[in-house]
Amino acid sequence: MNNIVRDEAAGRWAWIFPGQGSQKVGMGRKMLERSSAARRVFEEASDAIGVDLARLCLEGPAETLMATENAQPAIVTVSAACLAELEERGLAPPVVAGHSVGEFSALVAARCLPLAAAVRAVRKRGQLMASVRAPGGMLAVMGLDGARVAELCREAARDGVVVVAIHNSPQQFVLSGDLGALERFKDVATSAGAKECVMLEVSHAFHSPLMGQIHEEWRAVVASLQLRMPRCPVFLNTTAKTVKTLVCIRQSLLVQITAPILWMQCVQGLVELGVTRVLEVGDSKVVSSLARRSVPTLQTLTFQEPTVLNQLGGADTSRATPV
Structure with missing residues (x-):
């Protein structure tokens, strides 16, 4: 009871x-070395798509891992391995969100979708995205607000x-x-005062109308x-709102390939639920860093x-604010 009281005082x-x-x-x-549950996750995911994901993640080569059709199932599998470690400790997700393909990981965590089905789906998602014929690219811009x-x-x-x-x-x-x-x-952004504009090393214009070619197959x-x-x-991702029906899950997964990812708005929605701390479930610091940029008061792990698992051992992370 004391742990719950302490966690209640610290926030949710x-x-x-x-994501990719x-x-x-x-x-x-680290997960593969310390957890048999994590190793079973890698085995299940590898069997589902016929790719040795443990070898791919640990050994690469980098060009193969970076390929969209490989990166997406690898990322989901690593997140699921982390999830397995958390569940070994008796921890359950209180509220979840995933960035782009990370939405599939979030759905696995919420038990909306079995791991094998998620990995097969994102493998196909990556293959379809890589098959788009329309040329295009992606550009990150820093230092300008959304309206500008x-x-x-x-x-x-x-x-x-x-x-x-x-x-x-923001x-x-x-x-x-x-x-x-x-x-x-x-x-024009550089002239307008952008701090930085960087072309990303991607092969296509993801999350844009140029991906419309694969809409029906997806x-x-x-x-x-x-x-x-x-x-x-x-x-x-596409609504920055919580799931109400299975229809809205399918719609988000469908339009995600051509519609924008509203990650900042998702983080703001988490805070509106009373969230003050976030745990990034994966071998990454990317989305927790982005979350803190959106809401600087957020604590991240x-x-x-x-010592992440030890730090979580005394906290009750399983309670969700009602929606």
């Missing part, structure tokens, strides 16, 4: 899950498609679109998923910290 937890861009050779090593970014997008759109693809934080956005339009945006994959209602609140 959310578990958040990283967090992958790196060596990820998952949207205004400059409209100006740059004279040279082609350019949209805000990811709302990471001062960091990622754009997707035609390469010419992105270069145009880079020029619709069939999403329609085939056997979903269940979540055991805890789940914030969805990640699996990259050596």
Whole structure:
């Protein structure tokens, strides 16, 4: 009881899950070394898609791991391995959110979707995304607010498609679109006072209308998923709202390939639920760092910290604020 009282005073937890861009050779090593439950997760996921994910994560090569069709199932598997360690400790998610493909990890955590089905789906998602013929790219812009970014997008759109693809934080956005339009945006944003504009090392304009070619094939994959209602609140990327029905889960997963990721708004929604602390469930610090940029008062914990499981041992992270 004392632990619960202390945790109540300190604030509520959310578990958040990283997306593509967090992958790196060596990820998952600590989980594989210390947890039999984590090793079973890797085995189940590997069997589901016919890829040795433990070897891929630990040994690469980097070019193979970075490929979209490999990175996505690898990221979900590592997050699921972390989740297995938490559940070994008797911990359950209080409220969850995942960044882009991390939404699948969040759905696994909430028991909406079995791991094997999630890994197969994101493997197919990555293959479809990589198959898009329309050329394009992505550009990260730092130091401008959302209204200014949207205004400059409209100006740059004279040279082609350019949209805000990811709302990471109040001062960091990622754009997707035609390469010419992105270069145009880079020029006008730099003149407007952007601190930095960086082209990302991606092959396509993810989360933009240029991904529309795969919409119907992806619709069939999403329609085939056997979903269940979540055991805890789940914030969805495309609405920044919690799940109310299975229909809204399917809709978010479907439109995510062409619609923006509202990560900043998801974090703000977590805070409105009373969340003051977030745990990044994966071998990454990316989304917890972004969360803190959106809400500087948030306390963060990640699996990259050596004592993470001990730090969680005395906390009651299993309680969710009613939605």
